[in-house]
Amino acid sequence: MTSAATTSALDVLHDVFGYEEFRGQQAAIVDQIVGGGDAVVLMPTGGGKSLCYQIPALVRPGTGVVISPLIALMADQVAALENLGVRAAYLNSSLDFDTAQQVEQQLLAGELDLLYLAPERLVLPRTMRLLEQAQISLFAIDEAHCVSQWGHDFRSDYLGLGVLAERFPDVPRIALTATATPATHAELTERLHLQDAEHFVASFDRPNITYRIEPKASARSQLLNFITTEHHGDSGIVYCLSRRGVDQLAEALVARGLTALPYHAGLPSEVRAQNQARFLREDGIVMVATIAFGMGIDKPDVRFVAHLDLPRSVEGYYQETGRAGRDGLPADAWMVYGLGDVVSQRRLIESGEGDQVFKRRQMSHLDSMLALCETVDCRRVQLLRYFDEESAPCGNCDTCMTPPVTWDATVAVQKLLSAVIRLDRERGQRFGSGQVIDVLRGNDNDRSRSSDHASLSVWGVGDDLSESQWKTVIRQVLARGLLESHGDYGVLVVGENAGPVLRGEEEISLRVDPVKKSGGKKAGSS
Numbered sequence: 001m002t003s004a005a006t007t008s009a010l011d012v013l014h015d016v017f018g019y020e021e022f023r024g025q026q027a028a029i030v031d032q033i034v035g036g037g038d039a040v041v042l043m044p045t046g047g048g049k050s051l052c053y054q055i056p057a058l059v060r061p062g063t064g065v066v067i068s069p070l071i072a073l074m075a076d077q078v079a080a081l082e083n084l085g086v087r088a089a090y091l092n093s094s095l096d097f098d099t100a101q102q103v104e105q106q107l108l109a110g111e112l113d114l115l116y117l118a119p120e121r122l123v124l125p126r127t128m129r130l131l132e133q134a135q136i137s138l139f140a141i142d143e144a145h146c147v148s149q150w151g152h153d154f155r156s157d158y159l160g161l162g163v164l165a166e167r168f169p170d171v172p173r174i175a176l177t178a179t180a181t182p183a184t185h186a187e188l189t190e191r192l193h194l195q196d197a198e199h200f201v202a203s204f205d206r207p208n209i210t211y212r213i214e215p216k217a218s219a220r221s222q223l224l225n226f227i228t229t230e231h232h233g234d235s236g237i238v239y240c241l242s243r244r245g246v247d248q249l250a251e252a253l254v255a256r257g258l259t260a261l262p263y264h265a266g267l268p269s270e271v272r273a274q275n276q277a278r279f280l281r282e283d284g285i286v287m288v289a290t291i292a293f294g295m296g297i298d299k300p301d302v303r304f305v306a307h308l309d310l311p312r313s314v315e316g317y318y319q320e321t322g323r324a325g326r327d328g329l330p331a332d333a334w335m336v337y338g339l340g341d342v343v344s345q346r347r348l349i350e351s352g353e354g355d356q357v358f359k360r361r362q363m364s365h366l367d368s369m370l371a372l373c374e375t376v377d378c379r380r381v382q383l384l385r386y387f388d389e390e391s392a393p394c395g396n397c398d399t400c401m402t403p404p405v406t407w408d409a410t411v412a413v414q415k416l417l418s419a420v421i422r423l424d425r426e427r428g429q430r431f432g433s434g435q436v437i438d439v440l441r442g443n444d445n446d447r448s449r450s451s452d453h454a455s456l457s458v459w460g461v462g463d464d465l466s467e468s469q470w471k472t473v474i475r476q477v478l479a480r481g482l483l484e485s486h487g488d489y490g491v492l493v494v495g496e497n498a499g500p501v502l503r504g505e506e507e508i509s510l511r512v513d514p515v516k517k518s519g520g521k522k523a524g525s526s
């Protein structure tokens with residue numbers, strides 16, 4: 001690769017960015033775009049995607065237009081480029097009229113190397129006309145997985161980006177993302193009309209990230225223990241499902257002496273911006289956030305990403321955990337999950353928007369996530385396989401470091417399934433896990449007395465297992481689809497593929513949850 005194009009690209013790499021050499025596939029990608037071709041780039045977080053379009057934008061005549069959904073970050077990205085002497089600007093809703101005019105004038109006068117635009121702005125007829133009058137060197141579509149309707153970050157404005165192919169047939173386009181399963185990859189290629197593009201797919205492995213998924217007992221004290229013993233003073237992100245959960249946890253962590261800040265879409269935008277800025281600038285801040293936080297955040301030294309609630313998909317999990325350890329130094333992806341997560345995620349899907357096809361797809365995303373949680377094999381192998389990448393056991397995840405112990409749970413699962421069936425048939429009603437465990441263990445309490453559970457044939461057949469052992473069994477059985485939970489109360493229903501187990505044709509081996517450290521119970525608060 002010693003074409004004239006890459007030679008000057010290399011000059012730009014040295015002179016503008018101050019780097020010695022290209023990394024991985026950067027040189028080939030830059031070459032493709034400089035030469036006028038299209039590209040689809042799948043590269044993990046921290047892989048160096050930005051240079052793949054920034055350098056061609058500087059080599060080719062005209063302005064490179066970068067489409068990004070991350071309005072909040074545009075000012076920072078532009079400032080960083082200006083620091084390097086690159087003529088960059090952005091157009092978004094935060095600019096006043098005069099400033100926007102000025103940027104438009106600069107664009108038309110050929111005074112910009114890079115222009116950042118939000119997708120909703122780009123597709124406006126007015127913006128289209130403006131761009132047609134200017135000289136455009138390339139279009140870079142960042143976070144391109146957002147065009148996937150089935151994905152975890154769908155943005156409807158991205159659907160409009162397909163028109164770029166027709167309106168600007170001679171302008172090279174490059175789509176980039178850090179998460180794409182084969183299905184998402186195919187979908188974004190089609191929707192963005194990138195059929196003729198060259199595809200660059202890097203390994204998705206993040207070897208410096210240690211993956212750990214633990215059973216949830218008292219999430220808050222488990223988290224506190226994790227942070228204080230392993231990450232005292234480190235920067236980290238803790239993901240929670242709900243805004244309320246975020247607020248409460250941030251407060252609780254502050255009460256324990258940690259510097260924790262909340263971030264979710266319900267906070268005023270000034271507060272969000274301020275918290276984000278502090279997280280980026282200061283050391284040792286724990287950001288407690290919903291998934292609204294993080295896309296595009298370029299903080300190299302995030303030492304841990306913790307999940308207190310189950311992510312909706314493996315893609316989401318991979319992307320969120322990928323924000324740890326961008327500097328290549330060891331980092332932890334730590335998560336606790338329990339029976340309640342399975343039930344609540346299913347409930348969210350059931351009661352959420354979308355048609356049946358959409359919901360079924362979401363259920364299958366959730367199932368893959370659950371399979372990752374319950375696997376007894378290497379987490380990394382399973383994670384990478386999800387992205388169609390084969391690998392060997394990594395030695396750097398919990399299941400590699402402490403192989404899970406399994407037990408023959410066939411009889412226990414038969415009892416469980418029978419109890420669910422009996423309750424349904426003999427009581428004509430479906431019950432949640434609490435009452436099913438009451439029945440199995442023969443718990444004599446007000447709840448079971450009022451339903452006369454003691455008269456059931458399955459009453460007490462499972463008193464050999466403890467309450468928490470049954471929860472573990474139910475969680476894993478739900479994860480495998482032998483049971484399903486439905487509705488607001490998470491009532492249990494026997495799943496479609498339970499037949500062989502009930503007939504004794506299939507053995508079930510389940511993992512034994514590691515024994516929790518003592519003292520966790522007393523400190524427990526959630």
Ligand code: ADP
Nearest residue numbers: 019021022023044045046047048049050051298
């Ligand atoms: P991504 O967008 O893929 O997450 P970035 O483009 O933000 O990654 O790059 C990650 C980090 O790696 C940045 O700090 C960037 O400056 C650095 N980087 C990228 N390419 C190179 C290179 N060729 N040599 C040295 N550092 C690089």
Ligand code: ZN
Nearest residue numbers: 378394397400
């Ligand atoms: Zn492993």
